[in-house]
Amino acid sequence: MTAWSLEGLASRLDGFRLGPVDLRLRPGEVVAVLGRSGAGKTTLLRSIAGFLPVHAGRLLRDGVDLTDRPPEHRGLGYVPQGLGLLPHRTVERNVSYPLEVRGRLDALRAARELLERFGLAPLARRYPAQLSGGERERVALARALAAEPELVLWDEPWQALDVDARHALSGVLEEMTRRERLPVVVVTHDPPLAFAAADTFLVLRNGTTAFLGEPGRLLERPIDAFTARFAGFENVYDPGALVGGAPASLAAWLAPRAGPGGIAFARPALASGAGGPGTWTGLVRRSRPTPEGVAVHASVGELTVALRGPPPGAAAPPALGETVRFDVEEKSLRPLGRADGVAEEAER
Secondary structure, eight states: OOOEEEEEEEEEETTEEEEEEEEEEOTTOEEEEEOSTTSSHHHHHHHHHTSSOOOEEEEEETTEEOTTSOGGGSOOEEEOTTOOOOTTSOHHHHHHHHHHHTTOTTHHHHHHHHHHHTTOGGGTTOOGGGSOHHHHHHHHHHHHHHTOOSSEEEEOTTTTOOHHHHHHHHHHHHHHHHHHOOOEEEEOOOHHHHHHHOSEEEEEETTEEEEEEOHHHHHHSOOSHHHHHHTTOOEEEOHHHHTTOOTTSHHHHHGGGOBTTEEEEOOOBBOOSSOOTTOEEEEEEEEEOOTTSOEEEEEETTEEEEEEOOOBTTBOOOOTTOEEEEOOOGGGOEEESOGGGOOOGGGO
């Protein structure tokens, strides 16, 4: 199995600086790259692929330095956001293209095998403009695999796809990593799919590594408001929202427990029966059913708090303006912005 690693990889583009980034990729591992817009996610993929020059550090494959090699000599497959499908070629000829460039006489046969595998055989004679978004993504991935890569770079595969197409594409990703044991570096803004697919999260902030570690570690130690919201924390407050809270208010209670970047916690359950000491009170502003339980948003002094009610049908959902009670357990709090929120590559 091929081993890939980035050692202090850094590049520059129009005044933006990426890196240094260190990363080791295991066979079959999926690394999800996260970050706000402009954090350097696509720049990282393009630097690994060889489309942008590397100004410092190295890209290694089995210990061999590939940093100065052109993209076609790196042994990887790249699926960009725009997919890069050739509009004048059919699905079949798009997938066979990398093999034709290599002069493979069996290019069409190999392409047809990939089309069968990805459920695209009935679409072989269609053109990209005649496909759905999910079908185009699968064609682009099949074309990347036609080049027999040892690493796949995938930029926003689930973007603008409907629920069924996203689910199907996730199945393709899982099957690919299991069958080929290829490492995959994928940029995504889709939290549920990222947590379902990724073995490791790499969070970029202003071009540098803010977090590198397993999904459970990100849930346990979100480093800032962005990662907390990505991880599914609905109650995220920056320090300014907690300052000046009335005495004995929830904001005043949270303030000394927050980190430099604020604080986050998951939706607490609504209390049933009479509230005991420490129970907070709020007024319902919104209530909607979800599979996990009724989602309630309540005004609690200066804050709006997301709460979890009983499953639909188990009890009447709280009405608009109704008073509700809840507790926030100390162990559920996640201070944001502390140095110990960063997982180091050396710990992997």
